[in-house]
Amino acid sequence: MARYARVKGSIALITLTNPPVNALSAAVRRGIVESVSRALKDEQVKAVVFCGENEKFCGGADIKEFSGSMSGPPLVPMIHSIEAGEKPMVAAIEGVALGGGLELALGCHYRVANTKARLGLPEVTLGLLPAAGGTQRLPRLIGIPAALELITTGRHVSAQEALQLGIVDQVAQGSAVQAAMELALSVIGVCVCMLCVYVVCVCIYCVCVTGQPLNPRRLSLRAPVWAPDVDGVCDAALAQVKQRSRGAMAPVACVQAVRAAAMLPYSKGMERERQLMDTLFRSGQARAMQYAFFAQRNAGKWSLPNGSQWNNTRARDVQRAGVIGLGTMGRGIAVSLVKAGISVVAIEMDAKQLESGKKAVTAMLQRDAQRRGVSPPLHLLTFTLSFHQLRDVDLVIEAVFEDMNLKKRVFSDLCKVLRANALICTNTSGLNVDELAAVTDRQPLVVGMHFFAPAHVMKLLEVVYGSRSSPEAVATAMALGKRMEKVCVAVGNCSGFVGNRMLKLYLDQSVYMLEEGATPEQVDQALEEFGFAMGIFKVSDLSGLDVGWRVRKASGLIGPDVDPVKPSRWRLGRRYCPLPDMLCQQGRFGQKTGRGWYLYDSPGSKEAKSDPEIQTFLEDYRRKYGIIPRRITSQEVIERCAFALANEGFRILEDRIAASPEDIDVIYLFGYGWPRHRGGPMFYAGQVGLSVVLEKLEHYHRVHPDVPSLEPSRLLRRLVAEGSPPIQQWKSHIKNLRSHL
Numbered sequence: 048m049a050r051y052a053r054v055k056g057s058i059a060l061i062t063l064t065n066p067p068v069n070a071l072s073a074a075v076r077r078g079i080v081e082s083v084s085r086a087l088k089d090e091q092v093k094a095v096v097f098c099g100e101n102e103k104f105c106g107g108a109d110i111k112e113f114s115g116s117m118s119g120p121p122l123v124p125m126i127h128s129i130e131a132g133e134k135p136m137v138a139a140i141e142g143v144a145l146g147g148g149l150e151l152a153l154g155c156h157y158r159v160a161n162t163k164a165r166l167g168l169p170e171v172t173l174g175l176l177p178a179a180g181g182t183q184r185l186p187r188l189i190g191i192p193a194a195l196e197l198i199t200t201g202r203h204v205s206a207q208e209a210l211q212l213g214i215v216d217q218v219a220q221g222s223a224v225q226a227a228m229e230l231a232l233s234v235i236g237v238c239v240c241m242l243c244v245y246v247v248c249v250c251i252y253c254v255c256v257t258g259q260p261l262n263p264r265r266l267s268l269r270a271p272v273w274a275p276d277v278d279g280v281c282d283a284a285l286a287q288v289k290q291r292s293r294g295a296m297a298p299v300a301c302v303q304a305v306r307a308a309a310m311l312p313y314s315k316g317m318e319r320e321r322q323l324m325d326t327l328f329r330s331g332q333a334r335a336m337q338y339a340f341f342a343q344r345n346a347g348k349w350s351l352p353n354g355s356q357w358n359n360t361r362a363r364d365v366q367r368a369g370v371i372g373l374g375t376m377g378r379g380i381a382v383s384l385v386k387a388g389i390s391v392v393a394i395e396m397d398a399k400q401l402e403s404g405k406k407a408v409t410a411m412l413q414r415d416a417q418r419r420g421v422s423p424p425l426h427l428l429t430f431t432l433s434f435h436q437l438r439d440v441d442l443v444i445e446a447v448f449e450d451m452n453l454k455k456r457v458f459s460d461l462c463k464v465l466r467a468n469a470l471i472c473t474n475t476s477g478l479n480v481d482e483l484a485a486v487t488d489r490q491p492l493v494v495g496m497h498f499f500a501p502a503h504v505m506k507l508l509e510v511v512y513g514s515r516s517s518p519e520a521v522a523t524a525m526a527l528g529k530r531m532e533k534v535c536v537a538v539g540n541c542s543g544f545v546g547n548r549m550l551k552l553y554l555d556q557s558v559y560m561l562e563e564g565a566t567p568e569q570v571d572q573a574l575e576e577f578g579f580a581m582g583i584f585k586v587s588d589l590s591g592l593d594v595g596w597r598v599r600k601a602s603g604l605i606g607p608d609v610d611p612v613k614p615s616r617w618r619l620g621r622r623y624c625p626l627p628d629m630l631c632q633q634g635r636f637g638q639k640t641g642r643g644w645y646l647y648d649s650p651g652s653k654e655a656k657s658d659p660e661i662q663t664f665l666e667d668y669r670r671k672y673g674i675i676p677r678r679i680t681s682q683e684v685i686e687r688c689a690f691a692l693a694n695e696g697f698r699i700l701e702d703r704i705a706a707s708p709e710d711i712d713v714i715y716l717f718g719y720g721w722p723r724h725r726g727g728p729m730f731y732a733g734q735v736g737l738s739v740v741l742e743k744l745e746h747y748h749r750v751h752p753d754v755p756s757l758e759p760s761r762l763l764r765r766l767v768a769e770g771s772p773p774i775q776q777w778k779s780h781i782k783n784l785r786s787h788l
């Protein structure tokens with residue numbers, strides 16, 4: 048849909064009307080084509096201004112349409128006819144001009160943006176490239192290096208940066224539509240300075256240039272942007288995206304398309320753009336990334352088993368928050384809260400820790416402010432040793448050491464000082480939220496907020512509702528997380544919640560494969576080739592092997608009855624791998640001690656190097672237990688890790704700990720480095736084929752009957768029995784499964 052109006056006598060104003068972001072659906076494209084044709088025919092109309100309803104220019108092509116059969120006028124000829132139009136076309140950009148939205152604007156002869164507008168070509172984040180001429184017009188406008196950077200990253204730029212780059216002609220402080228109309232009038236030879244009454248070429252009063260020819264403004268008419276160093280620039284960009292994108296096809300295709308803009312005339316470049324897009328458009332990677340886009344948005348639409356949900360529950364306003372504990376987690380949480388404009392009372396138990404926490408938080412905020420060219424909001428912070436300073440906070444986030452007794456003590460102390468209606472949130476990575484809530488005088492006001500380290504950087508937040516948590520408390524934690532710019536997922540209470548409950552099985556498979564013959568390097572390489580940012584053993588070294596060791600000790604898996612020389616490989620009725628414990632006994636805690644699964648130059652350094660001692664250690668271990676090592680292929684690594692994750696994901700769905708497979712995938716995408724172009728473990732299982740996953744799990748379970756978690760879940764069996772429906776339908780099958788219990 049597009050609205051047509053004639054304004055100021057000679058301007059056709061075409062408004063894209065498809066809230067909330069005026070995406071270019073078939074109806075919008077039809078509306079634009081009809082409106083442009085009307086404007087070109089209407090003799091009274093001398094110029095055309097495009098804008099978007101509700102001060103949002105356009106969020107791009109309608110992503111929902113990509114999964115169906117595309118109908119309606121195609122974008123490329125539509126934009127071409129705008130550019131070829133014999134009347135000046137001006138884009139008035141407010142809010143956003145993204146993807147096809149910016150490509151539409153690039154087809155216009157002039158672009159005006161409001162100061163708050165954001166512009167970009169984010170198609171690469173959807174597994175695509177800007178295939179409505181974006182890869183050919185943008186380089187012709189701003190040059191190859193800048194276009195490569197924007198197109199391969201999908202980064203949004205501010206109006207100010209767009210002006211500097213030459214993407215827009217003007218930045219308007221007020222209404223971009225108003226400014227665009229003035230520009231249009233001046234271009235058609237109607238000077239708007241009010242002093243000059245004639246149609247002129249250069250007004251002597253305001254020196255505006257009127258009656259401009261349109262050809263120089265038509266980007267498609269410009270020659271290829273060749274320069275002597277262009278090959279080198281494109282080669283360097285290609286090398287960079289290959290290294291960064293971990294197997295994703297779209298960034299590579301983006302470089303290839305932009306290279307064409309340097310070498311080929313526009314029409315040939317457009318052919319190349321179309322060919323590359325055809326391949327991407329049909330790819331599983333594009334489907335995975337578009338699924339991830341909608342899954343992320345769906346996670347915000349949380350629901351609880353009792354029917355309360357995002358649109359029927361009000362969140363409380365949080366102005367002032369307390370953070371208990373200024374270790375790594377507490378520091379990151381305090382920084383994120385302050386950046387969201389929330390006053391923070393930060394508490395530590397002793398003066399020395401308080402001082403070092405204060406220094407660290409202040410430095411992080413100063414660095415961030417310096418990068419953004421603003422002053423750090425340090426006035427929002429109070430550092431104190433006294434719980435009494437918490438008396439007027441709306442909410443507290445406890446981030447002390449992961450120890451149930453310590454947390455319980457803190458919770459009961461908090462109840463003595465907090466206002467009766469203040470929320471208590473615990474930053475725990477897996478402890479029982481109900482058990483903690485039980486020591487308080489306000490069980491409905493207790494929720495878990497599981498942040499990921501470093502908390503000021505990592506996007507994921509699991510909001511954990513206990514059996515007595517009130518919907519209002521969940522809504523408040525979800526809204527607070529959103530304000531802190533986190534991707535929030537509401538999850539139920541169980542050991543490890545969603546992310547760490549699944550992680551445990553993934554870790555188990557990884558160490559079992561070491562026992563059976565693999566090396567940490569082999570496993571990590573297979574995972575990194577699959578697309579993970581880091582292999583599991585490098586991640587373990589980064590997080591610290593001692594963390595899991597403590598958890599295993601607390602859960603009774605490690606105790607005085609374990610043989611120190613030849614620890615048992617069978618505990619609590621199932622296979623157990625003592626390798627991580629044995630490393631910890633040697634003081635190998637990972638990066639922090641300079642040695643873990645890998646070797647580091649010094650404690651704290653990050654570059655992982657193979658350690659011959661680990662190879663010898665693994666060989667000795669296998670000998671000691673009589674294990675004959677075998678060759679483990681990358682395929683086996685991926686199958687055992689990814690299918691173990693998905694299998695537990697199905698159980699989590701059966702248990703109603705996660706509301707949907709999409710929520711599980713969002714957790715893995717934003718918290719555990721799962722490659723976006725593979726959608727998430729649940730999506731991946733669907734893409735591989737549920738019957739294949741079932742068959743593989745049955746096989747691995749047959750080979751390893753002492754690993755019960757490899758036994759295929761009931762939900763997976765049910766879905767396969769019902770013909771492997773698409774992931775969006777799994778939820779209804781969970782209901783069926785429960786009704787048969």
Ligand SMILES: CCCCCCC/C=C/C(=O)SCCNC(=O)CCNC(=O)[C@H](O)C(C)(C)COP(=O)(O)OP(=O)(O)OC[C@H]1O[C@@H](n2cnc3c(N)ncnc32)[C@H](O)[C@@H]1OP(=O)(O)O
Pocket residue numbers: 067068070106107108109110111117122143145146147148169170173175176177178179328341344345
């Ligand atoms: C062979 C075919 C060739 C086709 C031509 C190819 C060339 C063009 C390709 C493209 O244009 S692909 C799309 C490129 N655009 C984007 O990637 C932008 C995506 N959107 C966003 O980044 C954000 O939504 C936003 C625009 C910055 C707004 O953010 P905000 O936080 O304000 O709102 P959201 O919660 O993200 O979104 C609200 C609502 O709108 C839906 N939505 C957003 N963008 C699109 C879109 N482009 N298509 C369809 N729907 C979109 C989003 O899903 C939300 O929906 P609900 O959850 O409320 O239902």
